[in-house]
Amino acid sequence: MDIVTSLVSQRAVVIFSKSSCYMCYTVKRLFADLGVNASVHELDQDPNGKEMERALSNLLCKSSSVPAVFIGGKFIGHTEKVMSLHLSGDLMILFRNAGAIWL
Template structure:
């Protein structure tokens, strides 16, 4: 999917996350503690979130 490729190319670190996911939250904190500022894209807030999940290979 073009959107996934575009988002991935815009930043050195991209995190595809769900806002209600506790593991996603832990990864965000880990990056923060390491001094890394990833581009966070909340797929559950995106109308095309399901398509992004499939394109990025994210499975439930």
């Protein structure tokens, strides 16, 4: 769990993803289009990916599903929650409060 906690604390926006996941691609593309430079950790390509996946599962108290999005060190949710926040306008507020964007 320390590895996930450490990674999440290092950047304003962190996404745990899998390279073959289309929902992960959607979230990563959305963030890029919004001008957010997220730190992306591809669990299926990282040598510590299995360890990070187990840590996410323990941290989130369920089986790890990706993408797992953290903003400002806080777990925000998966695709559905991110899209809901985006549609309501609250996602940009979270980005601003975390220092991920300057607009």
